[in-house]
Amino acid sequence: MQMILASQSPRRKELLAFLGHPFLTMPADADESIPQGMGPEEAVRLLARRKANLVAQSHPDDLVIGADTVVAIDGRILGKPESPQQAAEMLALLSGRIHSVYTGVCLQKNGERRAFSQRTRVAFYPLTQEEIAWYLDTGEPFDKAGAYGVQGFGSVFVKGIEGDYFNVMGLPIARLCREIQAFCPGWKLGNTAAQA
Numbered sequence: 001m002q003m004i005l006a007s008q009s010p011r012r013k014e015l016l017a018f019l020g021h022p023f024l025t026m027p028a029d030a031d032e033s034i035p036q037g038m039g040p041e042e043a044v045r046l047l048a049r050r051k052a053n054l055v056a057q058s059h060p061d062d063l064v065i066g067a068d069t070v071v072a073i074d075g076r077i078l079g080k081p082e083s084p085q086q087a088a089e090m091l092a093l094l095s096g097r098i099h100s101v102y103t104g105v106c107l108q109k110n111g112e113r114r115a116f117s118q119r120t121r122v123a124f125y126p127l128t129q130e131e132i133a134w135y136l137d138t139g140e141p142f143d144k145a146g147a148y149g150v151q152g153f154g155s156v157f158v159k160g161i162e163g164d165y166f167n168v169m170g171l172p173i174a175r176l177c178r179e180i181q182a183f184c185p186g187w188k189l190g191n192t193a194a195q196a
């Protein structure tokens, strides 16, 4: 059994490597639209499932891992910004307030699946227009949910975090490790030979 990360995100690849276990990565170009009225927890699980499903179709016997991350505030779900204007609006919405970051993960193997979502709360300092303009110029907001990266220049906006930092980056690695152990009996951390 191989482990396959159904993702093209360099951050997810970096985090999954912390399991010390070999894996392949395959992009899953899934539909990322969210049905109207769906809450963030359900939405990230659904999108993670779509990604895992796409790769599992051609790798049914392998352990496929799909994930999705969104930011939620005021009952709104923020994905990746589609324009600089949208990124500036998202950052203005997050300024001086607390929001939630949800990452959903779906594990799939032999036609069975296990999905979960994890929430982390993030507090932002108030941001000036000048800071927002500077941040847009870094180019960092555009491939990230909520238009910021906690692990990059966006770190200077973050007042505090409650929950798993790595969940904000896109993969709750400690929880994922435990979920894989529950889903694949015999699976162990590290590069062990005998995998279920």
Ligand SMILES: Cc1cn([C@H]2C[C@H](O)[C@@H](COP(=O)(O)OP(=O)(O)OP(=O)(O)O)O2)c(=O)[nH]c1=O
Pocket: 006, 007, 008, 009, 011, 012, 027, 028, 032, 051, 067, 068, 069, 070, 071, 080, 101, 143, 144, 145, 146, 148, 149, 150, 151, 154, 168, 169, 170
């Ligand atoms: C909030 C936040 C998000 N992000 C990233 C995590 C995700 O990669 C991205 C949200 O987009 P996703 O659609 O979850 O993932 P992706 O398109 O980057 O990768 P793939 O679908 O191939 O797995 O935002 C950060 O890197 N740092 C942060 O602080």
